[in-house]
Amino acid sequence: MREATILHQVEDIYYPVLVAVGIPVNLMAIVILSRGKCGLSRCITLYLVAMATADTMVIFTDVILYTIIPFHFPGTYMDTTPAISLILVLLSAATDVSVWFTITFTFDRFVAICCQKLRIKYCTTETATVVLTAVSVVLSLKNITWYFIYEPEYIVDDVPWGSTISLSFYTETAWVAFDLFCITLTPCFPFLLILLINALTIRSILVTGKIRRRLQKSSNCEDRNDPEMEKRRKSIILLFTISGSFIILWMTRVLLVLYYRITMNIHDLTGPGHIAEQTGYMLQLLSSCTNTCIYVVTQTRFREQLRDALMYPFTAVVAWF
Template sequence: MMMRRRRTTTSTLAEGMSPNNHWMVTLQKVFYPTLATVGIPSNVVTFLVIWRRTCTLSRSSRLYLMAMAVADTAVLLSIVVLEFSLKFLQAEPFWSHVPWCSLRDVANYGASNASTWLVVAFTAERFVAIHNWRMKSRVCTARCAARTIAAVFLLSVLLAVPHYWANVSVVVNNRSSCVYAQDGPYDRFIHGLVWAQTVQAYILPFTIILLLNRLTLRQISLSNNRVQPVRNTASRGHVGVTSRGHGRIITPLLRSRMRKSALLLVTVSMTFVLLSVTRAVTQIVLRTAATAGPHNSAPDRYDYGVPINVAADVGSMLSLSNAAVNMLLYVCTQRRFRQELVACATQVFCCCRPLVACLRQVFCCRCPLVACLRQVFCCHTETKA
């Protein structure tokens, strides 16, 4: 979900990519390195916790969550670190030269497409697990999840390949920049490519996620309403409360699990939608303005005097934040994940205690080597005196 670069005029390139004294530029210089510093370790920890611990999740859900952590880490590395952070830290990043100018968008869009459609796949898998009992045994399995994840990564890269021909490296005032190809034959190709990316990265995923979440919440609401007393023979005639759905008796324990699964699903998917909607709207507005403008050219993208440019950069920051917040979402919604995270942290701390004790001895001069060095240093000082 990379910030799109508009067709840039020669005067704009000569003046620089952005006014360095604007508060938005200063904010991005601080925000993107901080986001990478926080997000990458949290994704790695999330992957390790889910991999080593069950967290009371099904095997298919664990695979999807681990794949999402990998895709989000790829987004942070390729877009946040290698593009945005370097853009604000270096006057001429390495990707402004050939062939990195073309390869950069392939990596960026491949990672962002995978991150987006893994959320959609996870939403669909949880919808089937909650809504359709018959398909659950065939769809909600580790093998099916692994095949779906592999297909999502492969298709994400394939959909990003056309972006290889979208950018060119130009040199203005002995400074290289990566901009859209402005030749006549490429003009329609660029506009069609960007609109296709907008549809498959925002409009289509948003539609699927909102529809499936609505159906999932509706199914849980109906299962809670269809309640009838059922005699429990294992508890001496105690009358329990169950509900029937799709020909099966839903016990209170199963209903509780459905609620927890729905809570995780809605939290992950709706957070993705809420953090990405600002960018989606601003991209549609910018693309519509570019198409309706003279010669199909949009205003200078780096002119922060235009409010839509500020809103677009804020949308990019919010959208990329989605790649770093999953661990926080799991901590807030999954009690078992919190327990496993604390257990892993305690285990790591216990493993590091011998190293800490050794370092404490060294700094407290209890180590024989340090004591010997101190004695030699003192003798040398007395000889000089």
């Protein structure tokens, strides 16, 4: 039994609430976006549906299977070594896919906003399907390797129970290199990549806006409303809110990973380092259910569809009577 610290008490409340809120809102987002009535292109809709699906898998594997069930229901089949190894593969793959779906969406919006010639060929449903499928397959295959890092703590009736990381994971060069590669792939490189893409997008927007204002001034245009800029405004807001949320909620986790890798410090399980690490972990998981809130705030038609969906049971009862 673990010590009932304040952090553990917070976790015992936080994770069930995250499941109770995160899975329904993500499923609601998938249904609403899939109907195609939110005023978004099919390409954007495909990315957003894929991101919501990946976020749902993160909550299911990382929070339910890996965190809640083993603690609240000990001694079940979920505590066997094969089950723990399989859960590690699933949650690692779900996390990687969720992160890289955000990257692919960010890059797609960067191309749509900043690369007018490439936009026609790249920002299509066919390209989005290929990109999302390739990312899912490659990252899922990569994470199969995690299945082999655990060894059983004890064996009862030829059934391996518990999990302990194999000593070779820390000593063999191949495992050390694989671990470093995984940390670089997620979350360090995506974090830097999304910052770079957003910086380039902002730079392009500023340059384009300055040029268009000069053209308007030179042509003595009285109407200051630029149809092209208004058309891109929705994509820009959606891009910056999603990527900004990702950066804020992953920042603690990324900084801690870099700190411990550079300094090679090992924190205790009760000190400030552990509290910071668990806080970063909770914030990271929170990023799996924030996109729907972003759609509600930034997308008028999504709000309308959500309102209709929430009111449907009441309107159906009224219509029946």
